Amino acid sequence: MKKLINDPSRVVDESVEGFGLAHADxxxxxxxxxxxxxAGGARQGKVGLVSGGGSGHxxxxxxxxxxxxxxxxxPGAMFTSPTPDAIAPATVAANGGAGVLHIVKNYTGDVLNFETAAELADADGIEVRSVIVNDDVAVEDSLYTAGRRGVAGTVAVEKIAGAAAERGDDLAAVTAIxxxxxxxxxxxxxxxxxCTVPHAGVPSFELTEAEIEIGIGIHGEPGRRRIPMAPADEITEMLTTPVIEDLGxxxxxxxxxxxxxxxxxxLSELYVVYRTARRILEGRGATVARSLVGNYVTSLEMQGCSVTVLRLDDELTTLxxxxxxxxxLRW
Structure with missing residues (x-):
């Protein structure tokens, strides 16, 4: 294992410290x-948004x-849910008097710990609502979750709900969005x-040079099937078609x-995937009105990608x- 780390038990602390120094504005x-x-604290009168999960993403x-x-x-420890004693003060910090929305990826530890933190916040007089993100079509009931996992669709939920809160929507409206x-x-x-979790020191699962895992989770959970390596267009078809069919x-x-x-x-390879995914969508008659390509929900140094499709309407596009x-993310 070669990683730019010091003590494996201090990776999250040191990484978050560096992140804060780099983005103190x-x-x-x-x-x-x-x-x-x-920075500057919660904006009074605005719904607060809080999310979190294991580090490494x-x-x-x-x-x-x-x-x-x-x-x-x-941020929790690597691939480990944050605890209520951290989520609760984060909720307080995000509260501007209009309530707080928890955006929670559907992993059992995340769901339970955010629920506990919401109860603690409620006892302090803060109204909290929760939305569980479960966008992964690959499998139901994996190692970490009951039901579908929350993966890269979380970015769209956080961006669009965040815009609704920023424009002044109340807690019920932001939750509905x-x-x-x-x-x-x-x-x-x-x-x-x-990928290799620092404190483990060995890969989280085994793949030979000739194999890939279709439908993988962001913690390395098994997917739908393990198959021989294939050209990018074939792999993209295996990812995009189930997404399209599930959404209709x-x-x-x-x-x-x-x-x-x-x-x-x-990034060059991600654009190869984007090219084919877009062609598949347009072949179904859909219009790709907005695009995003890059590393947004990662799994340490795992090689691979995910394809996410969000059906838009006028309001969601505006947000x-x-x-x-x-x-x-900035524009």
Whole structure:
């Protein structure tokens, strides 16, 4: 294992410290317990958005703290859910008096710990609602979750709900927008290689040089099937077609197409995947109205990618286009 780390047990602490130093104009880092909030604190009268999860998926979630997206993010240990004692103060920090929305990827530990933190916040007089993101079409009931996993579609939920909060929507309206995005977004991923969690020191699963895993989870959970390595167009077809069919995309649909890297795949290869995924969508009659290509929900240094499709309407498109200024996403 070769990694630019010091002590494996200190990777998250040192990484978050460096992130805070690099983006001090955008975020404030809190260390005991560890969470990241917007620089300058919560905006009064605005619904606060909080998300979080195990580290190793950067820039998710801390990279999306800032104008137009999250108000706070809670990084857990590598591939490990954050604890309620960190989520609760992050919720307080995000509260501007209009309530707080928790955006939670559908992993059992995340769901339970965010629920506990919401109960603690409620006891402090903060109204909290939650949206569970479960966009992965690959498998139901994996190692980490009951039901579908939350993966790269989380970026769309955080961006669009964040824009709704920024324009002044109340908590019920922001929650409804987040739920609408989740209902209309689907993803599926592939791994060409495994990743190595620092404290483990060995790959999280085994793939030979001739194999790939279709439908992989962002923690290395098994996918739909393991197959021989294939050309990019064939792999992209295996990812994109189930997403389209699950959403029922066709005819007059306008969509956002996100090709997300898992951390170890060059951008040049992600654009090869995007090219084919777009062609497949357009072949079904859909219009790709918005696009995003890059590393947004990663799995350490895993080679691979995921394809995410969000069915858009006029309001969701307007909210996607609304200004955003975070470390990892800005326009």
């Amino acid at each position: 955008l975020v404030a880092v809190h260390t005991d317990p560890i969470f990241v909030s917007r 950067e820039p998710l979630h801390a990279g999306f703290v800032g104008l137009g997206m999250l108000d706070a993010a809670v 987040a739920e609408r995005v989740n209902a209309n977004v689907r993803s599926m991923g592939v791994a060409l290689s495994a 995309i066709g005819g007059s649909d306008q969509v956002l197409l996100l090709v997300n890297g898992m951390g170890g795949t060059p 996607w286009d609304a200004p955003v200024h975070t470390a990892a």
